[in-house]
Amino acid sequence: MALRVSWLRSLSRDVRKSLQLARSSDKYARAASSISKDMLPGPHPRTPEERAQAAKKYNMRVEDYEPYPDDGMGFGDYPKLPDRSQQERDPWYTWDEPDLRRNWGEPMHWDFDMYIRNRVDTSPNPVDWNTMVKTLGGFVGLMLFMFFLGELFPSYQPVAPKQYPYNNLYLENGGEPDKEVPEVKNYKI
């Protein structure tokens, strides 16, 4: 999907020397730059009028609009929407974009590309969080403990050094045939 290609779009558009239109979402004869600066996100709103303007810009109610706290992290006036994934939305409603379960013009979450249906999912779980954590932690802890014990007390098939016949291969290893051949017994009866 051509989601993050706003720069590409403005590159490919013909430079038409037409007037810049006030409402950029209705007509098709656009100026060279597609959207006006006041429709884009801006700095953090300080006065209630700025908040009302920002809420109108993002198509939200003034009471619903809540910007990120102004601690210099770079969010500006972008709204802080609830952290819910798209998977939680109604599958049977006729969304404008059914795959993303989103309507046209609806404000997108800052982490929208994280909350799509293929990725992070905040739907309710069959078991509650604490049970899940305890189960996982218990299993992983148990396995780690068992592996640790296995390192402490290894158990394997008994092994011995390899034994060779003919007195440990005395002649083959370069022993003199006339000399006294040392008797090597590798067995015990």
Add this chain to the structure above:
Amino acid sequence: MADYKEAPLASRPQTLDPREYLELSPEERRAQEERLAIRARLKLQYLSQLNDPHRTELIEDPALTRWSYARNLNHIYPNFRPSPKTSLLGFVCGVVPLFVLYYVFKTDRDRKEKLIKEGMERPFSLTS
């Protein structure tokens, strides 16, 4: 269908929530209506563009433009401000790894060098 149980990956829909019918105050109802009105206006705009027979271009979504602009450096950098939180984050992510990684690599490599010098470790030995 009187007993709706939430399924593992489906939360309770709003139309089956008893709170919606019994406990919602008039202000909340008004809020819902306002949200519905906004949504209906946007829907009308979108559908009139979608079904326009003379339209030849893609329908541009200003919310999408705003989202992608917000995540751009053109928007983040002007709104960045050195605050205690950002300074701490910058320090933790930018300065601390330098020292930590230097220390970790140096001690690990020194230990290995010591072992190789003593002969206890032979990384490229061919005979054994």
